[in-house]
Amino acid sequence: MALLELDELTRRFGGLVAVDHVTMRVEEGEVRAVIGPNGAGKSTLFNLITGVLKPTEGRVRFAGESVTGLSVPRICQRGIARTFQLTALFPEMSARDNARLAAQARDTGRWHFQGGAATLARAGAHADRALERLGLGAIAGRPAGLLSHGDQRLLEVAMALAQEPRLLLLDEPTQGLSVEETEQAVATLAGLLADGQMTVLLVEHDMEVVFRLAHQITVLHRGAVIADGPPQAIKDNADVQSAYLGGIF
Amino acid sequence: MLALAPLLFAPYTMTLLTEALILGLFAMSLDLMIGYTRLISFGHAAAYGFGAYACGWLLLHTALPMLVAIPVAALLAGMLAIGVAWVCTQATGVSFSMLTLAFAQLLYAVAYKWTSITGGSDGLAGIPRRPGPFGLRLFGTRDGFYYLVVIVLLAAFVFCRALVRSPFGAVLRGIRENEPKTLALGYNTRVYKIAVVALSYALGAFAGALYAPFAGFANTELLFWLLSGQVVIMVIVGGAGTLVGPILGAAFFLTVEHQLSNYTEAWALFFGLMFIAFVIFAPEGIWGLVTARRAREYADGTPRTR
Numbered sequence: 001m002a003l004l005e006l007d008e009l010t011r012r013f014g015g016l017v018a019v020d021h022v023t024m025r026v027e028e029g030e031v032r033a034v035i036g037p038n039g040a041g042k043s044t045l046f047n048l049i050t051g052v053l054k055p056t057e058g059r060v061r062f063a064g065e066s067v068t069g070l071s072v073p074r075i076c077q078r079g080i081a082r083t084f085q086l087t088a089l090f091p092e093m094s095a096r097d098n099a100r101l102a103a104q105a106r107d108t109g110r111w112h113f114q115g116g117a118a119t120l121a122r123a124g125a126h127a128d129r130a131l132e133r134l135g136l137g138a139i140a141g142r143p144a145g146l147l148s149h150g151d152q153r154l155l156e157v158a159m160a161l162a163q164e165p166r167l168l169l170l171d172e173p174t175q176g177l178s179v180e181e182t183e184q185a186v187a188t189l190a191g192l193l194a195d196g197q198m199t200v201l202l203v204e205h206d207m208e209v210v211f212r213l214a215h216q217i218t219v220l221h222r223g224a225v226i227a228d229g230p231p232q233a234i235k236d237n238a239d240v241q242s243a244y245l246g247g248i249f
Numbered sequence: 250m251l252a253l254a255p256l257l258f259a260p261y262t263m264t265l266l267t268e269a270l271i272l273g274l275f276a277m278s279l280d281l282m283i284g285y286t287r288l289i290s291f292g293h294a295a296a297y298g299f300g301a302y303a304c305g306w307l308l309l310h311t312a313l314p315m316l317v318a319i320p321v322a323a324l325l326a327g328m329l330a331i332g333v334a335w336v337c338t339q340a341t342g343v344s345f346s347m348l349t350l351a352f353a354q355l356l357y358a359v360a361y362k363w364t365s366i367t368g369g370s371d372g373l374a375g376i377p378r379r380p381g382p383f384g385l386r387l388f389g390t391r392d393g394f395y396y397l398v399v400i401v402l403l404a405a406f407v408f409c410r411a412l413v414r415s416p417f418g419a420v421l422r423g424i425r426e427n428e429p430k431t432l433a434l435g436y437n438t439r440v441y442k443i444a445v446v447a448l449s450y451a452l453g454a455f456a457g458a459l460y461a462p463f464a465g466f467a468n469t470e471l472l473f474w475l476l477s478g479q480v481v482i483m484v485i486v487g488g489a490g491t492l493v494g495p496i497l498g499a500a501f502f503l504t505v506e507h508q509l510s511n512y513t514e515a516w517a518l519f520f521g522l523m524f525i526a527f528v529i530f531a532p533e534g535i536w537g538l539v540t541a542r543r544a545r546e547y548a549d550g551t552p553r554t555r
Binding site: 050071072073076077082084088089090091092093097100101102104105106107116119120123159163 | 411414415416417419420422423426427429430431432433434435436437438
């Protein structure tokens with residue numbers, strides 16, 4: 001069953017069609033990358049899925065139910081977690097407290113006046129597991145704002161994992177990383193995805209990263225889907241070559 | 250130490266100390282918004298003044314004893330604040346602050362004009378410390394009232410500390426540091442903000458409701474923007490986000506006011522200079538200075554970012 005279905009999804013800003021009748025399916029357990037040149041509508045697409053923007057036309061279905069037009073926290077509570085292109089953390093809180101706040105949302109997502117200590121302990125245990133999975137256990141006590149850029153990117157992924165989402169949206173996880181940091185981050189992510197349990201939608205500029213992580217690729221150009229398929233088919237696709245990849249391969 | 254104060258100090262000092270603790274409760278209530286959620290209210294006098302007027306009116310026009318009238322006034326303020334917060338949290342940042350100020354000024358104008366209820370520019374005078382329930386007279390005396398204020402302040406402190414350490418408090422800190430991210434984690438941040446504003450106003454009104462029978466009057470000064478500004482200063486000078494700090498800040502403010510005003514009419518000028526000095530040289534406030542040594546580093550040795 002498709003976990004995420006986009007049906008003729010469209011968003012206009014005045015005369016500009018940022019996302020143009022995009023139809024796409026993400027199957028359970030699939031890692032799908034969305035690629036395309038700058039301004040292709042990738043970030044707008046993420047914002048439409050997560051409820052930051054409302055679509056002009058079309059629908060978003062998640063796990064068989066429409067989530068079109070729901071608020072950001074509602075959609076998140078359905079089980080969609082995301083990271084941001086520009087790192088978004090709580091800089092003065094420790095890495096652990098960052099992850100704990102993320103995990104706490106998963107616990108009930110709502111009110112916690114009583115049962116506070118138990119909720120915090122449960123969320124803390126989840127946070128620690130998520131940090132370990134990304135190799136951040138040793139720096140859990142440091143304020144997030146003082147971590148290296150690479151660790152901050154990974155912390156954001158850890159926070160998303162701590163929410164135990166059914167669908168994980170990664171917005172350029174290697175953005176701004178050095179070559180070594182990228183290598184390390186991709187190895188960590190590949191390890192995370194190796195068991196095939198996670199369903200991931202990934203926006204990424206680095207083609208090497210995309211071809212290492214993704215099972216399926218959707219190519220956007222000026223808001224519209226111009227190709228869709230497994231990595232090898234995308235590499236060989238003439239339209240994609242001219243629109244975007246031209247000269248790389 | 251607070252329990253023994255009446256044995257040690259002169260009556261005048263006791264009156265001053267009682268007022269300092271009432272203002273301390275007021276400042277601590279604002280710290281929930283400023284220090285823990287980064288919601289800067291420039292209209293917190295609305296809570297204080299409303300509490301004072303409501304409690305004063307209840308004591309003057311109903312048979313309710315003081316110990317009932319005070320919490321009832323706070324409760325009314327909290328319920329009213331839900332509506333105010335619902336409007337104010339439509340905005341963020343400076344616009345939020347301006348909206349809180351606008352509501353306080355609105356309340357000020359109402360208190361000024363609605364003479365039949367509020368006494369207009371004269372305010373409410375002769376507010377009694379009515380005893381009871383069950384003929385309980387204990388808190389009516391000067392020292393008795395002092396103990397009442399101490400008990401309320403301690404209870405409020407324990408409550409606030411539990412609140413900021415709870416999962417609810419963790420979400421407030423998330424809003425303080427990065428509201429869009431908190432929203433993206435699945436928290437409906439607006440509901441949390443409305444809740445903390447209502448709690449903060451209710452506690453602030455509790456302080457005002459204590460002030461009415463303490464001073465025996467309630468007037469429009471208690472709703473004036475000057476008080477809203479002063480309580481922000483108390484919070485920042487004392488140390489925002491610490492709960493204890495604002496209580497010290499309020500005591501400091503009152504002490505400076507009383508000492509300096511013996512010498513000069515322009516005491517506020519000198520207090521203003523002190524405020525500037527604090528913001529530049531000790532941004533973590535009085536409590537930040539007190540705890541400086543252990544706060545400079547986190548447990549694992551990494552330095553603090555502020």
